[in-house]
Amino acid sequence: xxxxxxxxxxxxxxxxxxxxxxxxxxxxxxxxxxxxxxxxxxxxxxxxxxxxxxxxxxxxxxxxxxxxxxxxxxxxxxxxxxxxxxxxxxxxxxxxxxxxxxxxxxxxxxxxxxxxxxxxxxxxxxxxxxxxxxxxxxxxxxxxxxxxxxxxxxxxxxxxxxxxxxxxxxxxxxxxxxxxxxxxxxxxxxxxxxxxxxxxxxxxxxxxxxxxxxxxxxxxxxxxxxxxxxxxxxxxxxxxxxxxxxxxxxxxxxxxxxx
Amino acid sequence: xxxxxxxxxxxxxxxxxxxxxxxxxxxxxxxxxxxxxxxxxxxxxxxxxxxxxxxxxxxxxxxxxxxxxxxxxxxxxxxxxxxxxxxxxxxxxxxxxxxxxxxxxxxxxxxxxxxxxxxxxxxxx
Numbered sequence: 469x470x471x472x473x474x475x476x477x478x479x480x481x482x483x484x485x486x487x488x489x490x491x492x493x494x495x496x497x498x499x500x501x502x503x504x505x506x507x508x509x510x511x512x513x514x515x516x517x518x519x520x521x522x523x524x525x526x527x528x529x530x531x532x533x534x535x536x537x538x539x540x541x542x543x544x545x546x547x548x549x550x551x552x553x554x555x556x557x558x559x560x561x562x563x564x565x566x567x568x569x570x571x572x573x574x575x576x577x578x579x580x581x582x583x584x585x586x587x588x589x590x591x592x593x594x595x596x597x598x599x600x601x602x603x604x605x606x607x608x609x610x611x612x613x614x615x616x617x618x619x620x621x622x623x624x625x626x627x628x629x630x631x632x633x634x635x636x637x638x639x640x641x642x643x644x645x646x647x648x649x650x651x652x653x654x655x656x657x658x659x660x661x662x663x664x665x666x667x668x669x670x671x672x673x674x675x676x677x678x679x680x681x682x683x684x685x686x687x688x689x690x691x692x693x694x695x696x697x698x699x700x701x702x703x704x705x706x707x708x709x710x711x712x713x714x715x716x717x718x719x720x721x722x723x724x725x726x727x
Numbered sequence: 728x729x730x731x732x733x734x735x736x737x738x739x740x741x742x743x744x745x746x747x748x749x750x751x752x753x754x755x756x757x758x759x760x761x762x763x764x765x766x767x768x769x770x771x772x773x774x775x776x777x778x779x780x781x782x783x784x785x786x787x788x789x790x791x792x793x794x795x796x797x798x799x800x801x802x803x804x805x806x807x808x809x810x811x812x813x814x815x816x817x818x819x820x821x822x823x824x825x826x827x828x829x830x831x832x833x834x835x836x837x838x839x840x841x842x843x844x845x846x847x848x849x850x851x852x
Contacts, residue, residue: 552839555749563742579742586836668814670834
């Protein structure tokens, strides 16, 4: 993936996040408006309860209120779903980038797959030569993918740094063949892959939000892993900070020395 | 004036703690505290009064079933509403928790609206 594409993807993510926040704020404001309207209508209905009302007019008003109620519930559901989506994306990104150890990053990825997506079985692979070697398997036995056939759709998606979805991703998966594969790359270099084989019993299929989470994992997990590795290599937090300051200075055109 | 209620989330996964916290903070007049295992949860319960407990089952040091059992024996919190977090497949664990005194359960993968509805109903909010 080119640097330009990575930058574009990053900007697109920020724009999506910002649009999501704006949308949520608009919907929450409308939520308040609709709630107030509902209270007004209920008060109105209560105060007119004793009056002699034309039955037809009463039915028409009731129907109008029912339609408003239904619209209110629909909008409320949209707000809740959007909030849930933004919260999951934020928490995933936050947790990945707040991890300082490789093992912690791997744990966070597993937690996201199980607790946020509802994956039942999945495998972490690392790339070694032309092979994908399983590093860790959850909910299944992992086999080496010895036949790294570059013509296979999964391999092509991996090379392109793209998510791959099986045609049957509208199901829970078999637990034997991949349902979804998530490429792990650092820059142009392939690090490995996460293969999701099946979902929990009550989870019907891979959703659009799940796909967003997979894409987030694919890019951010790799970055978080490389940061954790850097932290492990340097070892000392104070030295890491000093080296970072030097690098920031260099990047900004200074002499590269900490002040 | 509406009383500020206190929720305690006991969960060893920081991802889940943060996500459940986000959901609960959408409920007005509800403050959220956290603990990362059953022992830490018990310590928090000893330190202050909570109005609802949300706990995972599978945790290190002390699991959620043990925690539920001990909370039900604690005079201060014996009537506190308890929500357990479970996977759908763990029907036995879920039944055990309900038998021990849990009031409701949330299944993974968690959805914020599900958490909010469950807690709101138990707190009558």
